[in-house]
Amino acid sequence: MIQARFGAAGTWLIAGITAACLGAILCLFGLLAAAGLAPFWPSAISELQLHDGRSLLGEIVREDSASAIDPALAIRTSESAHMGSAYQRIRLDQIAARTQPADAILIALTDGRRLFARGDAAQETSLLAEAAAPASVLEVLRPNALGFGQRCAVFVQHLVRFLATAPAASNLVGGVLPALLGTLTLVLLMSLIVMPFGVATAIYLHRRRGFGVRFVRTAINQLAGVPSIVYGVLGLGLFVHGLGAGIDRLFYSERLPVPTFGSGGLLWAALTLALLTLPVVVVSVEEGLARIPASLREGSLALGATHDETLWRLLLPAARPALLTGLILAVARAAGAVAPLMLVGVVKLAPTLPIDGAFPYLHPSRQFMHLGFSIYDAALASPDTIRGVPRAYACAGLLVGVVLLLNLSAILLRNRLRERYRALET
Amino acid sequence: MLNAAPEFPREAEPSGHTSERAAVALRTQGLCLHYGHRVALSDLDLTIPKQRITALIGPSGCGKSSLLRCLNRLNDEIADARVEGRVFIGATDAYAKDTLVHDLRRRVGMVFQRPNPFPLSIHDNVAYGLRLLGIRRRRELDERIEAALKAAALWDEVVARLDDSAFSLSLGQQQRLVIARAIAVEPEILMLDEPASALDPAATLRFEELLHELAQRYTLLLVTHNMQQAARVSDFTAFLHQGRLIEFGETDAVFTNPRERQTEDFITGRYG
Numbered sequence: 001m002i003q004a005r006f007g008a009a010g011t012w013l014i015a016g017i018t019a020a021c022l023g024a025i026l027c028l029f030g031l032l033a034a035a036g037l038a039p040f041w042p043s044a045i046s047e048l049q050l051h052d053g054r055s056l057l058g059e060i061v062r063e064d065s066a067s068a069i070d071p072a073l074a075i076r077t078s079e080s081a082h083m084g085s086a087y088q089r090i091r092l093d094q095i096a097a098r099t100q101p102a103d104a105i106l107i108a109l110t111d112g113r114r115l116f117a118r119g120d121a122a123q124e125t126s127l128l129a130e131a132a133a134p135a136s137v138l139e140v141l142r143p144n145a146l147g148f149g150q151r152c153a154v155f156v157q158h159l160v161r162f163l164a165t166a167p168a169a170s171n172l173v174g175g176v177l178p179a180l181l182g183t184l185t186l187v188l189l190m191s192l193i194v195m196p197f198g199v200a201t202a203i204y205l206h207r208r209r210g211f212g213v214r215f216v217r218t219a220i221n222q223l224a225g226v227p228s229i230v231y232g233v234l235g236l237g238l239f240v241h242g243l244g245a246g247i248d249r250l251f252y253s254e255r256l257p258v259p260t261f262g263s264g265g266l267l268w269a270a271l272t273l274a275l276l277t278l279p280v281v282v283v284s285v286e287e288g289l290a291r292i293p294a295s296l297r298e299g300s301l302a303l304g305a306t307h308d309e310t311l312w313r314l315l316l317p318a319a320r321p322a323l324l325t326g327l328i329l330a331v332a333r334a335a336g337a338v339a340p341l342m343l344v345g346v347v348k349l350a351p352t353l354p355i356d357g358a359f360p361y362l363h364p365s366r367q368f369m370h371l372g373f374s375i376y377d378a379a380l381a382s383p384d385t386i387r388g389v390p391r392a393y394a395c396a397g398l399l400v401g402v403v404l405l406l407n408l409s410a411i412l413l414r415n416r417l418r419e420r421y422r423a424l425e426t
Numbered sequence: 427m428l429n430a431a432p433e434f435p436r437e438a439e440p441s442g443h444t445s446e447r448a449a450v451a452l453r454t455q456g457l458c459l460h461y462g463h464r465v466a467l468s469d470l471d472l473t474i475p476k477q478r479i480t481a482l483i484g485p486s487g488c489g490k491s492s493l494l495r496c497l498n499r500l501n502d503e504i505a506d507a508r509v510e511g512r513v514f515i516g517a518t519d520a521y522a523k524d525t526l527v528h529d530l531r532r533r534v535g536m537v538f539q540r541p542n543p544f545p546l547s548i549h550d551n552v553a554y555g556l557r558l559l560g561i562r563r564r565r566e567l568d569e570r571i572e573a574a575l576k577a578a579a580l581w582d583e584v585v586a587r588l589d590d591s592a593f594s595l596s597l598g599q600q601q602r603l604v605i606a607r608a609i610a611v612e613p614e615i616l617m618l619d620e621p622a623s624a625l626d627p628a629a630t631l632r633f634e635e636l637l638h639e640l641a642q643r644y645t646l647l648l649v650t651h652n653m654q655q656a657a658r659v660s661d662f663t664a665f666l667h668q669g670r671l672i673e674f675g676e677t678d679a680v681f682t683n684p685r686e687r688q689t690e691d692f693i694t695g696r697y698g
Contacts, residue, residue, distance in 0.1 A: 303608065
């Protein structure tokens with residue numbers, strides 16, 4: 001049909017554009033996977049012999065191609081003072097020889113510093129003793145001596161540590177567990193808030209007719225186009241400074257001026273995101289309700305069901321695939337929104353987790369960390385870009401992974417439901 | 427509640443058959459239905475006898491289905507539908523202010539033209555109406571579901587797969603399922619809107635046998651396009667044309683010796 005209307009050239013154009021879109025998506029995932037996973041791979045330790053007789057031991061973190069005007073490389077040598085203090089730029093023509101000695105040792109410290117040395121086990125022990133203070137040793141590796149299998153094992157170990165530990169050294173090293181937990185808790189709480197409101201609104205719009213309803217529907221559709229940062233401002237003014245401050249005055253007055261709910265926190269961020277995602281939920285649920293054939297509704301009414309009974313027992317269950325579609329869209333939009341969160345509760349480093357073992361387990365007033373914000377923080381606000389940028393990629397990859405995982409589970413659930421309701425659509 | 431003994435309007439009284447006067451299941455008095463400015467039914471006086479099969483015949487668009495939807499007030503759901511006149515279900519005035527619509531609809535069951543099983547299991551389809559009645563006990567539910575499915579001649583085919591989706595059934599089975607669903611709540615009248623139009627000939631034949639069995643217990647009101655079916659199945663026949671009741675009488679009488687010219691033309695296939 002496309003061919004009939006556009007001719008062969010048009011078909012190729014459309015195919016090309018589609019291919020370009022697919023290519024862009026593949027590039028995105030490829031980039032995130034490659035750049036995001038690279039920092040976990042145990043990199044080799046190089047030793048450079050320079051023409052002036054110096055010798056440098058460390059990781060080469062960046063290298064220009066030989067065709068550049070002034071080709072050079074950057075090497076990170078032992079950071080004995082503090083993290084990020086030992087980068088050196090070496091012009092390629094300064095280098096006499098380059099080796100990767102098998103006895104090179106990497107000592108990673110918990111404060112993020114990396115120390116390099118060469119030697120046998122005895123030297124390693126003495127090195128450890130002197131290096132440790134004041135931080136403790138995180139791991140000791142001889143990366144050049146590792147075989148491929150061992151490197152893979154180290155890679156997995158690094159990956160697990162990234163997912164399962166807290167960050168250190170102002171977010172430049174260590175794991176992202178708090179951010180991951182914060183993101184998941186936030187999305188979950190947002191879903192719990194937005195679904196009842198969205199579904200109730202959709203039911204109202206579905207039932208009523210007339211000018212008022214058309215106005216409300218148009219208004220809701222317009223809300224979908226409001227930039228997300230505006231919702232952040234709204235959340236700050238309405239929830240944090242309005243509602244939160246009010247709650248503090250009423251219930252936590254003994255703690256004032258230290259705010260409890262009167263500062264950004266998980267609950268306010270979830271509410272803000274719920275506002276942000278309300279339009280997509282309303283629209284998809286209302287469409288889902290409208291798609292249910294009238295014969296089902298009439299069949300239920302003809303059996304003596306009231307409108308409410310028909311809604312609860314038949315229409316809403318039959319609209320569950322649409323509810324899930326709404327939820328998927330909401331989660332995707334919410335997980336990607338960082339700007340509003342910066343106004344209502346996301347912080348660079350939160351001292352506590354939003355969920356922990358202490359009663360009441362979920363702490364809605366606490367500030368929290370978020371993967372989206374971690375990306376921004378690592379890429380743009382870190383003092384050490386050589387460490388920060390790969391970390392931003394890793395966080396981005398993880399965020400995409402989390403969203404994909406959430407969506408995938410919702411899609412699988414929806415497909416199982418659709419299977420049941422497929423006969424309705426014919 | 428109105429409980430005045432309904433009187434037979436002269437012109438709608440079943441002709442012939444004077445030996446026994448059948449009890450009345452349903453009666454309309456001067457029933458008019460408008461959709462906006464369009465008149466769908468005008469001044470309809472009809473009396474449906476109890477525990478008989480009454481066929482409604484007439485050309486497309488003559489108001490047969492609209493009439494059914496008046497009787498269980500399903501037209502209430504259509505925004506611009508307006509009903510005048512009176513409908514008595516037994517002794518209840520269907521359009522009286524104090525009549526509970528959902529209660530009325532339970533008493534007047536309806537089977538639609540296309541089978542419309544709910545997206546639930548076979549069991550839950552039949553249980554739907556029972557649960558609306560507040561029946562929660564597993565045993566009572568199961569007993570009544572079994573009875574309804576047996577009455578709809580479906581039990582033997584589905585007993586092994588009651589928890590399967592209703593959509594896994596064939597069209598004919600689905601139609602019997604929605605009949606089971608309708609009779610599970612023990613209606614007084616069962617209205618069927620061209621129930622056999624989606625069925626193949628073999629299924630139609632079985633279906634007509636089922637109608638005869640159902641007529642032992644229920645008053646059936648059957649809309650059909652199929653003259654032979656009306657002749658085969660029904661005890662009484664009403665012929666509607668352009669929203670008016672042209673003729674009503676015993677099926678044999680209507681088909682062999684129609685009083686009205688229009689009826690004869692329609693039955694012999696000169697139009698419609």
